[in-house]
Amino acid sequence: MTQRLSPKLSALLERFYQRDRNALARLITLVENREVSVAALMDSIYSRAGRAHVIGFTGPPGAGKSTLVSRLITRYRNLGSEVAVLAIDPSSPFSGGAVLGDRIRMADHFTDHGVYIRSLSTRGSHGGLSRAARETMLVLDAFGYDPILVETAGVGQTELAIMDLAHTTVVVTVPESGDSIQVLKAGLNEIADIFVVNKGDRPGAQRLKTELELSVKLKGSQGWRVPVLVAEAVNDKGIDEVLRAITDHRAYLATNSDSEVDKEKRLREFREILTTELSEKASRALKSEALAHVVADVKEGKVNPYEATQSILSDLAVLARMFVVPLEKTARGQW
Amino acid sequence: MTQRLSPKLSALLERFYQRDRNALARLITLVENREVSVAALMDSIYSRAGRAHVIGFTGPPGAGKSTLVSRLITRYRNLGSEVAVLAIDPSSPFSGGAVLGDRIRMADHFTDHGVYIRSLSTRGSHGGLSRAARETMLVLDAFGYDPILVETAGVGQTELAIMDLAHTTVVVTVPESGDSIQVLKAGLNEIADIFVVNKGDRPGAQRLKTELELSVKLKGSQGWRVPVLVAEAVNDKGIDEVLRAITDHRAYLATNSDSEVDKEKRLREFREILTTELSEKASRALKSEALAHVVADVKEGKVNPYEATQSILSDLAVLARMFVVPLEKTARGQW
Numbered sequence: 304m305t306q307r308l309s310p311k312l313s314a315l316l317e318r319f320y321q322r323d324r325n326a327l328a329r330l331i332t333l334v335e336n337r338e339v340s341v342a343a344l345m346d347s348i349y350s351r352a353g354r355a356h357v358i359g360f361t362g363p364p365g366a367g368k369s370t371l372v373s374r375l376i377t378r379y380r381n382l383g384s385e386v387a388v389l390a391i392d393p394s395s396p397f398s399g400g401a402v403l404g405d406r407i408r409m410a411d412h413f414t415d416h417g418v419y420i421r422s423l424s425t426r427g428s429h430g431g432l433s434r435a436a437r438e439t440m441l442v443l444d445a446f447g448y449d450p451i452l453v454e455t456a457g458v459g460q461t462e463l464a465i466m467d468l469a470h471t472t473v474v475v476t477v478p479e480s481g482d483s484i485q486v487l488k489a490g491l492n493e494i495a496d497i498f499v500v501n502k503g504d505r506p507g508a509q510r511l512k513t514e515l516e517l518s519v520k521l522k523g524s525q526g527w528r529v530p531v532l533v534a535e536a537v538n539d540k541g542i543d544e545v546l547r548a549i550t551d552h553r554a555y556l557a558t559n560s561d562s563e564v565d566k567e568k569r570l571r572e573f574r575e576i577l578t579t580e581l582s583e584k585a586s587r588a589l590k591s592e593a594l595a596h597v598v599a600d601v602k603e604g605k606v607n608p609y610e611a612t613q614s615i616l617s618d619l620a621v622l623a624r625m626f627v628v629p630l631e632k633t634a635r636g637q638w
Numbered sequence: 639m640t641q642r643l644s645p646k647l648s649a650l651l652e653r654f655y656q657r658d659r660n661a662l663a664r665l666i667t668l669v670e671n672r673e674v675s676v677a678a679l680m681d682s683i684y685s686r687a688g689r690a691h692v693i694g695f696t697g698p699p700g701a702g703k704s705t706l707v708s709r710l711i712t713r714y715r716n717l718g719s720e721v722a723v724l725a726i727d728p729s730s731p732f733s734g735g736a737v738l739g740d741r742i743r744m745a746d747h748f749t750d751h752g753v754y755i756r757s758l759s760t761r762g763s764h765g766g767l768s769r770a771a772r773e774t775m776l777v778l779d780a781f782g783y784d785p786i787l788v789e790t791a792g793v794g795q796t797e798l799a800i801m802d803l804a805h806t807t808v809v810v811t812v813p814e815s816g817d818s819i820q821v822l823k824a825g826l827n828e829i830a831d832i833f834v835v836n837k838g839d840r841p842g843a844q845r846l847k848t849e850l851e852l853s854v855k856l857k858g859s860q861g862w863r864v865p866v867l868v869a870e871a872v873n874d875k876g877i878d879e880v881l882r883a884i885t886d887h888r889a890y891l892a893t894n895s896d897s898e899v900d901k902e903k904r905l906r907e908f909r910e911i912l913t914t915e916l917s918e919k920a921s922r923a924l925k926s927e928a929l930a931h932v933v934a935d936v937k938e939g940k941v942n943p944y945e946a947t948q949s950i951l952s953d954l955a956v957l958a959r960m961f962v963v964p965l966e967k968t969a970r971g972q973w
Binding site: 342345346349565566567569572573574576577578581585586589601602603607608609610611612615617618619626 | 911933936942943947950962
């Protein structure tokens with residue numbers, strides 16, 4: 304039932320399985336640019352993934368997430384782990400400049416072959432950022448990186464969806480980011496497995512810690528107790544405690560996984576993959592011969608787009624051409 | 639080929655056509671909550687829309703967009719126009735509070751029946767905010783409001799997509815929002831038909847105006863010349879000039895519409911409507927009997943989501959059940 308991979312793609316996958324970093328980079332680019340049938344590719348590597356611990360880092364811009372991640376990388380390298388970092392840049396135009404700075408702070412690790420750093424940006428991903436993030440994580444996981452650290456530069460809708468992909472979510476706050484009310488408003492107390500009050504030497508750090516601890520208590524005491532840690536990432540203080548909390552949470556998950564929660568998570572994942580695949584195939588079909596006539600009518604204003612949508616969705620022959628029959632090769636037909 | 643509307647929905651539409659404001663509100667809610675076949679509904683009203691001038695207002699939080707919109711409403715009401723305002727709230731959690739304030743400032747117009755104010759928020763719209771915005775605009779347009787003022791509280795990806803729906807885009811900036819570099823970075827010079835430097839009495843206003851004028855000049859002089867206006871919305875200063883620029887731009891569009899640009903816009907609109915409809919039908923199908931078996935296998939981890947996606951998309955019988963055959967009625971089956 305499933306699509307076969309081209310010989311060229313199979314050869315690339317072979318090199319990937321032999322842990323060739325160039326093949327890894329090429330594969331991520333293919334996934335990001337949707338140059339191949341990503342579903343077929345993912346189906347092939349899915350069974351090799353599922354071993355890595357995925358740790359998400361989120362919080363307001365300027366909270367020091369990149370510095371914290373950089374400190375943790377050093378710890379993981381000392382432990383002999385091979386670490387991947389996925390930095391999500393939603394390109395919020397008015398946040399300005401943070402991402403470049405983040406990359407510079409990460410520069411310590413650029414020459415270390417046991418660390419793989421990759422950025423994913425909204426630009427060009429057409430709202431499919433969380434899907435691209437999921438698939439890049441799967442590729443990194445299948446390659447053998449463990450842990451995978453995912454950093455988002457903000458806390459919008461997309462970022463929350465990406466945090467949903469992490470096993471352990473670390474919410475990084477700072478005294479300046481306002482008080483705990485902001486955290487609650489953003490729904491961050493719902494997703495936090497670990498709170499880190501960074502820049503802990505600044506005024507207000509202790510109060511923020513107390514407020515966050517209260518919000519954790521109010522949530523109830525069943526299951527994992529969310530720790531609220533104080534750190535100074537810039538001064539390398541409190542990092543070991545963060546590492547220990549992450550390790551504890553991983554151990555907790557190993558013995559306390561909730562099968563109902565896991566099932567719902569798989570369903571959400573399936574829904575997102577299916578709907579994205581439908582959208583992508585439909586977008587491609589709009590460029591194909593099969594729908595040229597309908598597209599021309601809509602462009603000329605002869606048919607309104609709702610009527611055209613309905614006529615496509617009620618015509619099985621058209622649906623077959625959109626989804627079942629392989630479409631014409633794209634410009635990069637070699638894949 | 640197209641779907642028929644239920645008698646109840648037809649009756650609601652009838653009241654809507656008779657300009658019943660309760661029917662309007664009900665219809666927008668139906669569209670927002672996707673309780674009906676929105677494509678069928680939109681197909682019915684599409685021919686009645688297309689008369690209103692849609693004016694978008696965007697810019698950084700705190701630039702004074704709502705105050706400017708409120709001032710313009712007063713002008714339009716004095717001219718005898720019936721005005722609709724669509725306030726888009728992307729619920730960015732760390733922007734905090736702006737939206738409530740905006741609503742309060744708009745309160746002057748709440749009791750005026752010639753003004754219809756509606757908010758649309760990200761929460762619950764599952765990333766479909768720009769589609770919901772488009773369809774709400776169509777409904778307001780078909781009802782007879784003209785102009786329709788659309789306000790976004792930020793300048794992210796979604797907001798840019800929404801501004802794409804406007805005929806005239808007003809970019810509101812303030813001296814404090816940083817310099818023109820921020821505007822350029824955000825791509826706002828690409829979408830601005832009119833620049834307004836608001837809070838024009840503050841230091842830096844003149845410099846910002848000069849910089850924006852330079853960026854307009856650098857873009858080239860073909861077609862519409864983007865004016866850079868200085869206003870003080872709070873003090874009701876400079877508003878007539880903004881109104882005049884909007885009116886000029888509308889007149890410009892009426893005589894200078896570029897048919898190629900219009901065609902591309904219709905194609906983008908069609909692509910978005912088609913892909914959203916596919917996603918929504920697929921999501922509903924995942925809750926139906928037809929796919930219960932696949933869903934169960936995915937939830938149990940017996941089949942990976944990519945394999946399941948591929949098997950669905952290669953099976954015409956499944957596709958037929960997803961899209962062509964009407965699905966079971968939803969909980970609110972009365973529509």
